[in-house]
Amino acid sequence: MEYKEGFFCESKDFLINIQNCEQVMREIRFTILLFILIITFIIKQSIGSVKKENKNMIQKLADVKLNVRPIFIGLIHQYRYEGPCRFGQGEELEKDYDIMANMELYKQFKEDVKKHMPEEVNLLEPIYVERDDWFLSREEMFEKMAEGIENVDFYLFSFGIGRGDIYVEFAQRYHKPQAVMPYQCCEAAVNTSAVRNRGFEAYAYRNWEDLTVHMKVLRTRKVLASTRVLLASRFNSSRSYSSSDNFVDLNYVTEKLGVQFRYLNVHELFDQLHMVDPASNPTLPGRKAYNITPEDMIEIEKISDELIAGADEVRMERDMVISSVKAYYLVNKLLDVYGCNAFTIPCPDACSTRRLNEEKITFCLTHSLNNENGIPSACEFDINALLGMTVMESLSHQAAYMGNTNAVMYKDGKMIPLQGFSDEDLKHITDERENLYLTFHSTPNRNMHGYGKEKSSYGLAPFAYSGFGATIRYDFSQDAGKEITLMRFAPDAKRLFVGKGKVVAGSGYDRVNCDEGVFFAVENQEDFFYKQINFGNHMIITFGNYVKELQMLGECLGMEVVTA
Template structure:
């Protein structure tokens, strides 16, 4: 197979620019804001003290900063008792300014707001909260973390936001803006890009099938055999698995061509073309394999669930499931589709045990089957954005059962929730598919919402 060139948006890092700000007075004197022995207050003493503290500042950063940060070259900057930073000092920030996502200050630096970039300063109060309030009152981002744990949490949220902003969706379409099967999908893609940075490249179904014809048979067969060998049970002929691997490889080829790292395709429009019946393919396996590589991939051209899936995958660092929610009883929500991920315990964790089944009565169409209730982690978070991408519905639950269906969408996972009836009622504002990951990420989604300006509705 050819060398992989695609990169998940999860690979992005937050550019953190440490700025050590040192106030150096022109002479030694005491006053209402300054006390000490005269030898401690000379410019030379203050500068020496500052240089030593700058070294400690750098050492602490290298030991404690999150791996989600890209540590840019630390800068030492001085200003005097007039509290004006010279242009010569600001020039020190220019070389890598385009890579800065967050200025990390050691102290006040008057004028740094000119760059309109987020600023953080650690501390247990006083100066850091003063700076944060100054920035926030002017519509800028200011943070006052107390320690490295809080700073790294901010960096984590900024990394998720940056990843969402660098997500580019390959949307295979039949020419429609809203797909027939999910009319509650996000429809204003220009607004989505303006607010979140998420972009979309539309490609016709015809173009997609043309790409399938170019897929190398040997590559498809090798990957199909690998998947078959890893399955605990095979309930589909090898030739049909090869067909669906071709669909996956064609999708990846188009994603690479158009620099995309997320995907969706309209199942109903695809089916209506009757080409899938001719080629004996369904998109289910493609969604599973892409998500396991860190690329959000949603069924039926559903942008609302794709955005929610993107948030969940980027927050959890796990593959995901999605499906149709159905109220089984007052406290059980069933979710059904044929797209569980093998990496739902984490991209760096072993694959979940899986089987390969067929989707159609005729025996073709590969679907991965995983018992989603047979996992050590039982807690799950489900989510979906509304059609205007201004609100996200978030549900917390626990898996209590799972079953497979020989034909059509499968598996169906039973999720114990506090009030299934209320969830269905809430979905009248959001639409029907829900994305799902293992673990409780409700609190982190709420924190992310403050950075990205969307509302969280819990049900």
């Protein structure tokens, strides 16, 4: 074979001349380059799609469902007879009649359960088992009842005489919350007492309405156990310099309620507010963080403009609103990153860094927007209040409000001033004032009357006199006469305070700072005060009466409930 000077290509039994070879190579290189460009484009599109899918992927507590498994235990008599365990005459004493009657009862049980379960419940497929009048407890029966037990939160049983031992043994074996359905003659008292006095969790109900309420309560317990709190801290991981009444032991709170706590340094948070190279943050040098991006700023400005456009009154500059919305947006990015669904940050601890002043932000708007979007969010690193908001937002399907809660006292016929509140705020009130209370904070929101409803009217005003720190302003006077429920966990996490009142007036809509709140009347101010001082300052306020639900929650959490 003759070799020509230069490069050559060989293909089976002939040679391609060098010119053709170079042309082929150019085409190959072009094809490879085109392929690389296409693959790169596809990857970028995929990443963008994933980012879009992951955006706002916080696992909200509103999505938590209580998984309920109905179980019907039938009884089939094998022989024809009558006596203390069986009544009837004629065909009613036949085995076939038992089979037919059990099927009818099972059908009715399924219909009743489906009809009365609230939307908070994920109703699992019912299970039917039966025994005969040998009263044997066969292993396959328990295996069937326990199918998928790892996904079940609560069991609701229907059965009659001669089957209570199965109910008791089920509790002893599996240690799951369980109950007897309403209107089961005798079985409620017999078997609930039997299970409870063996140290296991069991319930019974007078009627379906009580059961419906209790399902919401048990779902709230599951919500607490599904709560993962992002704590942005500076000096201390369990309290701030304005929240000495915080939980004494967060580890105990985790053990008792299932709440998990995750931590973030406030300076790392502040650094990530800046739209800079995410690896250039002073607190995290060289580590790529989650700083605000140009794409984020587009959304931040959109949210800000919507807030401004929807407000009845705006008493601050647009750029100051944007600064506060930026803080809200970053917090939500970090909630997603840390796998959390609740948030709190200290006030004086963060304020004294001077960085709130430098960044022109407060977290008031963050808390307001979080709560109205189903993310519990509390001021001043108050973890007790945060979990109280978690509870009330779960029970009521309304965004909660929290604030400093003080008795309104008088001297020489005039109200003793509380911060910016004075007798001037009560000049339109003509009713007796002996039992007045005041709760104030600049963190109301637009969904205090219900998620999914039309948002309440509001204004926007600064927290600081210098014009920064956006706050929602809400006039509680429009709610005069409405009933409210107040609650707070005790610092020892062993007791629960529950109060009720009626809105009398609002104040502070036209002011700044924390001077915004609600006056309300309680039944007995003295009783309320001397009970409240065992629980703490910030009370959670929710429209409506939820005293019964909170008493039931206290029972299933093993907490003493103190009412006022």
